[in-house]
Amino acid sequence: MSSPERTWKTIESGPHTYQEALHPVVRKNYGKWKYHEIPRPGVLKHVAESGDAIYTVRAGTPRQDTVDMVRRLCEIADRFSDGHLRFTVRNNVEFLTPNPDNVEPMIKELESMGFPVGGAGNCVSSVSHTQGWLHCDIPATDASGVVKSMMDTLYHEFKHMEMPNKVRLSTSCCSINCGGQADIAVVVKHTRPPRINHEHLSMVCELPKAVARCPVAAIRPTVVDGKRSLMVDEAKCICCGACFGACPAMEINHPEHSKFAIWVGGKNSNARSKPSTMSIVAHNLPNNPPRWPEVTDAVGRILTAYKAGGRPWERVGEWINRIGWKRFFEETGLTFDEDMIDSYRHARTTFNQSAHVRF
């Protein structure tokens, strides 16, 4: 769209610059930090080669924020951290101050405003999540609501460092999985092939694009009522929903046939074991707003077992590698079933190519 009365000429500046956003003590010691400690949950102390120290107070946010909330965070930053703050990739806010006397009053203030202080060290940090019903055009569920429900039950684990290692969570409202790989991930799984809205399709769909999007070549061109349309080979279809992203007439979402699956063992850090992808451990959980109790229950079971059985520094996937999947299912009370056997490309790499057995 063009507006003739425009007076401003666009500057394609890219990301906002960062220097002026850094606390002066950060700027002074940039690249010269020596070590850090975690004096209490939610607080980091970084010490520089120069001897300067900076304290970080970390707090949880809903991620789905408002200008009012952001202005409140700014007030905290002006009062306690010289007007500087940053965010983490897990939607936590951080306030950096060189003054140790600011730490306790800042924590009090944040908590009284409803922002829990925590999320550092060996704890459950907040959830990397997506848009859901609030704003995506293809979601089968909400994101912020699932996260809120989950974090309510994990509040204690956010504020205390009682886990063997960090726990990263994610949620996603379709199997594109924008939330990403995590120690424990909650991802939508459709259970029925898309229903095709033929009338709508002829108006909105670029047919070859939708055909090309299908990972198992289940979509074929056809003619319906004299108009070019598409059909789905339901025996082949794996209900992934990819076609819906390309064509809104491939109606995959359904209140009853869009369920949840739970995945575990994703790890991006290179520490100890190589980075690993997730495995499915529960599926067919109902999409049950506004609180999704079945989902929070399953996540809770996994975390309880990991907390009790994990050794220091073991991430969820590493803990499972040690105790084995058999014991994982026993200790969490979840059930392994035939659909958890991989049937997609490179499936053999997930088979047990050894005589190692657990009884």
Added chain:
Amino acid sequence: MEEAKGAGSCGSHQCGHSGGGCGDKFLNPTPMLDELENGPWPSFVGGFKELAERTKKPMLRGVMDQLEYSYNTKMGYWKGGLVTVDGYGAGVITRYSMIKDKIPEASEFHTMRIQPAPGLHYNTEMLRELCDIWEEYGSGIITLHGQTGDIMLQGIEQDKVQECFDRLNEKGWDLGGAGAGMRTAVSCAGPARCEQACYDNLELHLHALRHFVSQLHRPEWNYKIKFKFSACPNDCTNAIMRSDLAVIGTWKDAIQVEEPAVKEWIEKNGVDALVNQVINLCPTRAISLENGGMKIESRDCVRCMHCLNVMPKALSPGKERGISLLMGGKNTLKVGVNMGSLIIPFMKMETEEDREAFMELVEEIIDWWDDNGLDHERIGESIERVGLKQFLEGVGIDVDINQVARPRDNPYFKAKY
């Protein structure tokens, strides 16, 4: 409009079963969403309500009604479209309501993706400017941050987008990526506040995204491509799985050891902890117990970061620092989850020339992808389909044993003899 008034004065949908509370309130009852105000975690519903009651923006009432409707019907009701600003082809995510006949107040609810400073650092002046402009033109709802790394300003009508953008742009903000082009990047805290940082990821991030700013605003490639910059192998930005170009800090020489701090750690934690939590967990058994202390055999170390994480005061990355480039990380669609794989084991990243050399390399890589990739194919998928060998040849990157976990295990190949 009549319907809008109806909704506002509680004449229409869902108000029926509220049993009061409608009277002087601006918002309609949202019993499902209200459940999400319970519990200790900060509530986005509470936040939205506060904002709506203060600003009385009808769009906010509409979006809450629509969300409540979704919670009841378990379906989503947004569809995409096309809205941009002058000269750009991306950066605004368009949302039109599919039920605007029921809930007209949120018939348009577009998102502006805004690129934050690398590392998500702010001062309050920047943030307040952003809030003030956003409140003037948009709904006042902000996501900090989207998984793509953007600030997401959610909820604006098409006819306000250009002016809002101009005001933001005057203050140094620019739109983020969308579509088949360069995307907004993500960086960890990096040298600003992390002793593990092995390169200046914030500077490289700024440099790289400015370099590709045109392709970010005017997508013209096969598909999206994303950078993520983690300043050490702890990879706090999830680069290996979530970016096509994962730039991960590393070092070449020996881990720096400060003996007195090692001693102090052992005195505090004991030899059992040294053995069980450090030595035994080294993936390549590079560490051994020696005279009650630890000895690292540098040639065996793969720079996994574990021992440095456990003993940050005693151990630090070596002095010869730089980056590794991994490529091809992506999620499910459509060949399955792909982890990035190592392409460039080491590159220095200290000077402006180093950054320029890196940009030249990335240009070569993207040119290759532009020529060899298929429509809607991420670069990792192109490399897998065409072959890593062919990719390396095409771009002119030296073959290196670090690019594979092990040599091939099948004999079917053709070689030049």
